[in-house]
Amino acid sequence: MQDRPDAVELIEAVRHFLEQEVLPAQQEQRGKFRTLIAANALRIVVRELNAGAAPAARERETLRALLRTSEGEVRELRLELARRIRGGAADGGPWRRAILDYARASVEAKLAVANPRFLEGGNAG
Amino acid sequence: MSLSEELERYLEPHGYRLIALRRLAGGASQEAWLVRVRDGSQERDLVLRRDMGGALSSSARTRGEEYALLTAAHTANVPVPRVLFEPLTVEGREAFFMEHLEGETIGRRLVRDQAHAQARLLLPAQTMQALVRIHDIPLRSVAFLGTARGPQDLIAALERDLDACNEGHPALELGLRWLRLNAPPLERAAVVHGDYRVGNFMVGPEGLRGVLDWELAHAGDPDEDLGWFCVRAWRFGRDDLPAGGITTRERMLEAYRNAGGHAVTLERLRYWEIFGNVKWGIGALTQASRHLRGEELSIELAVLGRLAAEMELETLRLLAETEGA
Incomplete structure (x- = not known):
């Protein structure tokens, strides 16, 4: 067990440094823009750490059920599902509904970390 | 020899002395530099565009081709930055100089700021007129674009790009599959700009000053440009105005028609909007x-890997709308 600051607190300290010290020192638009992107990347990391391992575990179980398998991790299962969709396996029927529901939930879980404002109908971009 | 030394040598015979060099926010497959030069007793800015290592996709144009496209567009009365001199090679990479246009390109500002309210009223008609003129550029004058490719070919190229990332993306696959099954035949072949959207227009109070960023131009279905114009990412938050955050889809199509373009149905536009996402x-x-392969380490490129989910969500939303109807 590490002492404080913990991982999230350390990242927040770096983000504070970027926003309060690095950003005002940028003379040019390009430098300002990149500093803001870097600070935003740290916000993404903090949301991901706070979400923990549960979302990935849920997605793994959903994928295993869809693909009727008891093994495999999210990365390889997504690849297998992608391959089957491209082959036409989700063109229609009840499986299509299940795949669409999975895809929606998976993308929403990704955006809850990457850009929650987009999920609310806004656009941080 | 450094970049500035090479440019100094190149510019000298043209009567320009290099004063300063500043990197601009570039595109995906090229970099841009603002080049301050002295021309006799006056100073002026030029823009240098140069190829970067790697490419955005399998279809990105080289700078030599972009130079030729800008020339053809100017001939067709499309507002564009004028190219200068001849294409050159800098540090082993293709490049060219063009004039520097003043104005605003940042999409977020153009669709929101009060300062651009007047321009927003003018842009729909102006951008559609320019687009009709782009689509009327004779393909034989830009023969390097090759034979016009229909949707099936474009989808195959997208599948190859996606496969190269070596990650599974079920939402994008659902989109690709729908595009495969619903692809319209290629009815007319035209020069397609490939990145025609708010954010790639230089804008002043009088509206459109120049159409920028021709690096994704190709020969294909002109409707692709109209669908791309409506992609959610290019509304910069103004989702109440689906066509680029400046107008509606219906009014955009009407402006395109009024400028002499062909009639495009909303259904056809929908196909290309899904394609665009x-x-x-x-x-x-x-x-x-x-970034991940180490070809170009960049925080800007890296975060795009996470923002792809925005386009995935919009693709699923559009599919649900279309299938529900």
């Missing part, structure tokens, strides 16, 4: 993979 989703992943 899938294409930009894969484009974002492709750019992120350039």
Whole structure:
């Protein structure tokens, strides 16, 4: 067990440094823009750490059920599902509904970390 | 020899002395530099565009081709920055100089700021007129674009780009599959700009000053440009105005028609809007993979890997709307 600051607190300290010290020192638009992107990347990391391992575990179980398998991790299962969709396996029927529901939930879980404002109908971009 | 030394040598015979060099926010497959030069007793700015290592996708144009496209567009009365001199090679990479246009390009500001309210009223008609003129550029004058490719060919290219990322993206695959099954036949072949949207227009109070960023131009279905114009990412938050955050889809199509363009149905536009979202989703992943492979380490490219999910969500939303109807 590490002492404080913990991982999230350390990242927040770096983000504070970027926003309060690095950003005002940028003379040019390009430098300002990149500093803001870097600070935003740290916000993404903090949301991901706070979400923990549960979302990935849920997605793994959903994928295993869809693909009727008891093994495999999210990365390889997504690849297998992608391959089957491209082959036409989700063109229609009840499986299509299940795949669409999975895809929606998976993308929403990704955006809850990457850009929650987009999920609310806004656009941080 | 450094970049500035090479440019100094190149510019000298043209009567320009190099004063300063500043990197601009570039595109995906090229970099841009603002080049301050002295021309006799006056100083002026030029823009240098130069190829970068790697490419956005399998279809990105070289700078030599972009030079030729800007020339053809100018001949067709499309407002563009004028190219200068001849294409050159800098540090082993293709490049060219063009004039520097003043104005605003940042989409977020153009669709929101009060300062651009007047321009927003003018832009729909102006951008559609320019687009009709682009689509009327004779393909034989830009023969390097090759034979016009229909949707099936474009989808195959997108699948290859996605496969190169080596990650499974079921939402994008659902989009690609729908595009495969619903692809319209190629009815007319035209010069397609390939990145025609708010954010790639230089704008002043009088509206459109120049159409920029021709690096994704190709020969294909002109409707692709109209669908791309409506992709959610290019509304910069103004989702109440689906066509680029400046107008509605209906009024955009009407402006295109009024400028002499062909009639496009909303259904046909929908196809290309879905195509655009899938294409930009894969484009974002492709750019992120350039960072991940170490081809170009960049925080801007890296975060695009996470933002691809925005296009995935919009693709699923549009599919649900279309299938529900």
